[in-house]
Amino acid sequence: MNDIIIVTGGAGFIGSNFVLSWIANTSSEVVNLDALTYAGNRKNLLSLDRDSRHSLVKGDIRDTALVTSLFRTHKPRAIVHFAAESHVDRSITGPDAFVQTNVVGTFSLLQAAKTYWETLDADEKSKFRFLHVSTDEVYGTLKPEDPAFSETTAYAPNSPYAASKAASDHFVRAYFHTYGLPVLTTNCSNNYGPYQFPEKLIPLMILNALEGKALPVYGDGLNVRDWLYVEDHCSAIRAVLEKGRLGETYNIGGSSERTNIEVVHAICDILDELQPNKALGSRRNLISYVQDRPGHDRRYAIDARKIASELSWQPQQQFEGGIRKTVEWFLQNMDWVNDVRSGAYQQWIELNYAERLSL
């Protein structure tokens, strides 16, 4: 085996942050397999253009011949699997792609990884890792008084996205129990930070507020999410990859529960301070309560005691500092923003918000 990892979905939001941090924090190489869907962007990896330790392969995780040849050629010591359809609203209007990539794609990867793993000698076999990156949404929704999700919380996915991720988690688990494939699964809360595609709450609100557009808050704005700065998610994945116990799942969270309206207020206030808009006054005036997301989970919260006690991992970034850094990143990277807001992006925005905002 070589000191190489395969990363899937490494041109997306979390995957590209992970690849950048992996290259900065280790001496090993990355082969990055990404289909470059609307959510994948080569420009996230621009700083690695001349780095021989990173190579981007455009391809689909369901392409067994391609994945098999990547395993055979590179003989990696691990695969870190981010590739997915990741947006809940899109899963409501078009669930098929979620079944294809998240379920069928993960199954295909497991099959190819197992075939490769079976060719390794006993020592290599024990060192190989298949790390599956998943979500807290598989656990369903919490009431205000409920304890946070732990690794033993029963699965109760509520959206087609969550159901597809739950199915993939179960396949990963089954490959450990049935075939002994050395797998690890992480279930993380909401990430935010650089390179997040502006269909998700935080980047969408930053850009709309900056441009004086309506800020579409679903329902009553009191749904709660636990927010984790993306760099902290990347360090947690590195810790699980290096020290996690085989077959185990690890919950990852930021201990930063916020209602959506609190998040939107924070963004408005930071932008008012950094780029005052006299005509508007407070950007909070742009908030518009719109039609709710069907099946909208009320609250997510993560009990991250297992990863803290077993692997000594703790998030480093507080939400208040992280959201400020994120707003500043978007202000400083409007070229990136303009680049990702292609025609396809505009079509999605119109489709998702036309009815909600009664445009």
Ligand code: NAD
């Ligand atoms: P993203 O949508 O930003 O990126 C997904 C990437 O996967 C893109 O680069 C896309 O091109 C690629 N991809 C999609 N289909 C593919 C296919 N068939 N073959 C190869 N590549 C394909 O997603 P993200 O927000 O970075 O999430 C990454 C992973 O982390 C996902 O598995 C998601 O479920 C999980 N996760 C996300 C969050 C979050 O808050 N964003 C939280 C917890 C877990």
Ligand code: DAU
């Ligand atoms: O919990 C982890 C999950 O977090 C990940 O698995 C998903 O890939 C990721 O997309 C995210 O899912 P959410 O549905 O929580 O994220 P989103 O940014 O879409 O929405 C966050 C909250 O904000 C949610 O309660 C819905 C609300 N919202 C979202 C948008 C896009 C709004 O009120 N208005 C909006 O325009």
